Amino acid sequence: LEFRRVLFRSVLFIDEAYHLSEAKNYDGGEYMREALIELLKYMEDNKNVVVFAGYKLEMDDLLNINPGFKSRIGSIIDFDDYTTDELVKIFKLDASKYDLKCTSGFVKKLKERINSDKWKKNFGNARYIENLLNKVLYVHASNVYNRNADMYLLTEEDFKIKEERINSFGFAKTNE
Numbered sequence: 001l002e003f004r005r006v007l008f009r010s011v012l013f014i015d016e017a018y019h020l021s022e023a024k025n026y027d028g029g030e031y032m033r034e035a036l037i038e039l040l041k042y043m044e045d046n047k048n049v050v051v052f053a054g055y056k057l058e059m060d061d062l063l064n065i066n067p068g069f070k071s072r073i074g075s076i077i078d079f080d081d082y083t084t085d086e087l088v089k090i091f092k093l094d095a096s097k098y099d100l101k102c103t104s105g106f107v108k109k110l111k112e113r114i115n116s117d118k119w120k121k122n123f124g125n126a127r128y129i130e131n132l133l134n135k136v137l138y139v140h141a142s143n144v145y146n147r148n149a150d151m152y153l154l155t156e157e158d159f160k161i162k163e164e165r166i167n168s169f170g171f172a173k174t175n176e
Contacts (some may be wrong), residue, residue, distance in 0.1 A: 011049045012042070016059030021065050036065070043072060082125050084114050091128045095154060098137070105156040113159070135161045 014020075020039070022032045043046040043050050052059065056078060063070040082090065088110055092102055102110070113132070117123055124131070143149045149157065 009048050012039075012053065013051045013053065014039075015053045017052035018054040018062045020052075021058070021062040026081060036069075040069070081118070081123075084111055084118070085116050087125070087129050089119075090126055091133060094130065094133050097138075099152050100140075100154055101152060102154045105157070106154045106159060109156055109159040132161075 020032060020036050039050055042048050043071075052062065052073075054062070063073065088107060091110060095102060110132075114128075117128065136154065136158050139161055140149075140154060143155075143157050144151050147157075149155070
């Protein structure tokens with residue numbers, strides 16, 4: 001028999017954990033404050049690990065929610081955003097799941113779009129790529145149907161995405 005010392009009993013992963021910072025506001029309600037208190041207790045009891053994940057600025061708000069919270073966090077790891085080339089690779093990988101290939105002209109447009117959008121406040125990294133692929137697929141399907149385009153090849157024509165903007169009533173309008 002081999003005996004090993006167990007360092008941690010369990011691991012809890014909380015994505016978008018910055019929502020817990022609403023506990024400092026009265027509009028967050030008692031549930032957020034109670035959840036945070038329970039999480040702190042959970043972390044300290046029985047050597048449990050809690051991984052809080054989220055965007056850097058919002059996570060800073062969470063860490064500063066009270067004087068003792070940050071001191072209970074053992075390690076903080078700040079991951080860099082994906083580079084443009086890495087996001088292009090992710091796009092190509094996701095597109096390949098549909099047996100789609102990208103022309104060099106499409107990749108050029110994709111890089112321009114990523115470089116333009118990645119500096120916006122709510123840029124979502126890989127989630128952005130997933131949403132962008134869905135928009136491209138919609139345009140591509142129309143192009144294949146209307147123009148007999150190659151079904152398995154994304155071209156510059158497939159990058160003519162109609163962006164939606166929300167009007168004052170919350171309804172979406174295209175940029176037509």
